Amino acid sequence: MYKKKDKKPDDAGSRLTSLAELGEFGLIDRLTKNVSHFHPETLKGIGDDAAVIDAGEKVILLSTDLLVEGIHFDLTYMPFRHLGYKAAVVNISDIAAMNGIPTQMTVSLAVSSKFSAEALDELYAGILMACNQYKVDLVGGDTSSNVKGLMISVSIIGVANKEDVVYRNGARSGDLLCVTGDLGSAYVGLLILEREKSVFQVDPNMQPELSGFDYQIGRQLRPEARTDIRNLLLGTGIRPTSMIDISDGLASEILHICKQSGVGCKLFEAKIPIDEHTRELAKEYKIIPSVAALSGGEDYELLFTVKQDDYEKIKDVAGITIIGHMTAPSEGKYMITPDGKSIPITAQGWDGMRGK
Amino acid sequence: MYKKKDKKPDDAGSRLTSLAELGEFGLIDRLTKNVSHFHPETLKGIGDDAAVIDAGEKVILLSTDLLVEGIHFDLTYMPFRHLGYKAAVVNISDIAAMNGIPTQMTVSLAVSSKFSAEALDELYAGILMACNQYKVDLVGGDTSSNVKGLMISVSIIGVANKEDVVYRNGARSGDLLCVTGDLGSAYVGLLILEREKSVFQVDPNMQPELSGFDYQIGRQLRPEARTDIRNLLLGTGIRPTSMIDISDGLASEILHICKQSGVGCKLFEAKIPIDEHTRELAKEYKIIPSVAALSGGEDYELLFTVKQDDYEKIKDVAGITIIGHMTAPSEGKYMITPDGKSIPITAQGWDGMRGK
Numbered sequence: 144m145y146k147k148k149d150k151k152p153d154d155a156g157s158r159l160t161s162l163a164e165l166g167e168f169g170l171i172d173r174l175t176k177n178v179s180h181f182h183p184e185t186l187k188g189i190g191d192d193a194a195v196i197d198a199g200e201k202v203i204l205l206s207t208d209l210l211v212e213g214i215h216f217d218l219t220y221m222p223f224r225h226l227g228y229k230a231a232v233v234n235i236s237d238i239a240a241m242n243g244i245p246t247q248m249t250v251s252l253a254v255s256s257k258f259s260a261e262a263l264d265e266l267y268a269g270i271l272m273a274c275n276q277y278k279v280d281l282v283g284g285d286t287s288s289n290v291k292g293l294m295i296s297v298s299i300i301g302v303a304n305k306e307d308v309v310y311r312n313g314a315r316s317g318d319l320l321c322v323t324g325d326l327g328s329a330y331v332g333l334l335i336l337e338r339e340k341s342v343f344q345v346d347p348n349m350q351p352e353l354s355g356f357d358y359q360i361g362r363q364l365r366p367e368a369r370t371d372i373r374n375l376l377l378g379t380g381i382r383p384t385s386m387i388d389i390s391d392g393l394a395s396e397i398l399h400i401c402k403q404s405g406v407g408c409k410l411f412e413a414k415i416p417i418d419e420h421t422r423e424l425a426k427e428y429k430i431i432p433s434v435a436a437l438s439g440g441e442d443y444e445l446l447f448t449v450k451q452d453d454y455e456k457i458k459d460v461a462g463i464t465i466i467g468h469m470t471a472p473s474e475g476k477y478m479i480t481p482d483g484k485s486i487p488i489t490a491q492g493w494d495g496m497r498g499k
Numbered sequence: 500m501y502k503k504k505d506k507k508p509d510d511a512g513s514r515l516t517s518l519a520e521l522g523e524f525g526l527i528d529r530l531t532k533n534v535s536h537f538h539p540e541t542l543k544g545i546g547d548d549a550a551v552i553d554a555g556e557k558v559i560l561l562s563t564d565l566l567v568e569g570i571h572f573d574l575t576y577m578p579f580r581h582l583g584y585k586a587a588v589v590n591i592s593d594i595a596a597m598n599g600i601p602t603q604m605t606v607s608l609a610v611s612s613k614f615s616a617e618a619l620d621e622l623y624a625g626i627l628m629a630c631n632q633y634k635v636d637l638v639g640g641d642t643s644s645n646v647k648g649l650m651i652s653v654s655i656i657g658v659a660n661k662e663d664v665v666y667r668n669g670a671r672s673g674d675l676l677c678v679t680g681d682l683g684s685a686y687v688g689l690l691i692l693e694r695e696k697s698v699f700q701v702d703p704n705m706q707p708e709l710s711g712f713d714y715q716i717g718r719q720l721r722p723e724a725r726t727d728i729r730n731l732l733l734g735t736g737i738r739p740t741s742m743i744d745i746s747d748g749l750a751s752e753i754l755h756i757c758k759q760s761g762v763g764c765k766l767f768e769a770k771i772p773i774d775e776h777t778r779e780l781a782k783e784y785k786i787i788p789s790v791a792a793l794s795g796g797e798d799y800e801l802l803f804t805v806k807q808d809d810y811e812k813i814k815d816v817a818g819i820t821i822i823g824h825m826t827a828p829s830e831g832k833y834m835i836t837p838d839g840k841s842i843p844i845t846a847q848g849w850d851g852m853r854g855k
Contacts, residue, residue, distance in 0.1 A: 175637070182602050188636060196638075199557065207654055285563055290570065
């Protein structure tokens, strides 16, 4: 999520490596290459939606996510209550992506003196609304002043039976690639909000025109986590072979599964579930609807794979769409367009188009 | 840790409550007053050094701490490697304060583009050095760009037998008040560093004069967590009745134990362990040495209470000092000076003198 900025030479000269050069995932790889574990209870460390820690009967899942003002949210159009809700939900989503049950959460704030206690009351009302909705206990945190702006750091704990945890690395060639809900609306919601913000900046007397875009704006400002999918799949008797939540966009998440599972994939563009109105709006913004789904991110739906044998069980489950299948790694990672063209799936090319 | 700043009227008028008015603990109380728990496994939520979660045989401890540039650290004199080490240690200290064993950690960074990858390499080298020292697995995190500066959010998990966990609320009238190590040196170290910084700001050609202050500067820049105390006390057959780590200063931590245990206390000023050189340096800075201990903070020693019956067991343990005892709540919270005066212990009065 590193923004590309003009590179400035660093104090100690140009031999230093800028963060923009590395990108978020490159930086993480670089910083964590020397990590080693001391505890056999650490079943999974860095590299999935959550760490997995053996706790005897059950495993404990641990994940953490930052939200930084000016990077992840814009208080011009993000109400504090929604922000609190979203900060909680993006973390809850990480536990859902491990097929776990979210249970406890800590919330840390760094906040400049420009914020009032009443604003933070609203933020916490949103956090507690999400805690109530998803039955998560707020158990701690830290508060600090900040030189500028607001930063929210949430850590979350979840629980699961050891055999129920679904990792990113379990997909096999032939597995079906599935996604919950629909994609791209959160990004289109962001475009609408950004448009109204720029109108407002030109003329502060203009009222924002947000009516009629409830779905897209709701997806952006107040996403939900798919904790319901765990039970839905249990009911069908299906255990996903791999799973990840869609925070950075479908393309990026598919590549994570491919990389960690050591497989290739074939994604069918025509199968990507996109809300009809979102599709129309994307076109108004001169964006190919599938690009909004592939690269927009923040939909917080789940992407997962199931064994081909589970086709009959999953094909008619409402709210789940089969969008492709995994292949041998040598077959590459491709999206097939409706007219039969194969386009390599890449997450890098999209960085430029993203508003964050 | 909210700094007192000039109050500016908020956008929506003066009826809004500034954060400075509330202070950190007032703000936390206000924001978390509506928190309720859904999981019986949540044995302890907000209000101790760590949350305590039942995990069957063992309990899981969870804590989190933020370090914000310009608030908690100053990169003028804080090397990145020390900063990483300290960010890990302050969290490890929270688990030690629960009488637990730290096991896993996540590290999240928000970092502006002015930082190089090499600087973050150093930061992580420090984090991993602490992980190695204290046998903690780094299992995850998040990285984000930041509009300005550096922010580090660490969350830590620890483990303990249920019956071994020591809370803040277990002190009883008559219990002995004990502290590990010595206090005030981290604060005096900060004063030395701030002095050299101001000399440097006046004349950037001046070399900082830091030799001879190794202990004080080391305590400030590279503190250690007292994870050794758990085994030390086990060896003596003593189980503390309450415990907390000293991050904000002795006075503040004593008041936390008194409040949560519902007791008063008598602290003997002459008993507070202070390094001899630190004592001299404090006087040079025109600070009463005990004030550096009471209000300086960042020593990361442990403050704990033991039953009076344990006096014989604890009185000669090297590195542990009995500094007072707990009283009935009606007797108040007092420090007794060497000439027999009783001074109310207060954490608020010191805010003004603190450099952070």
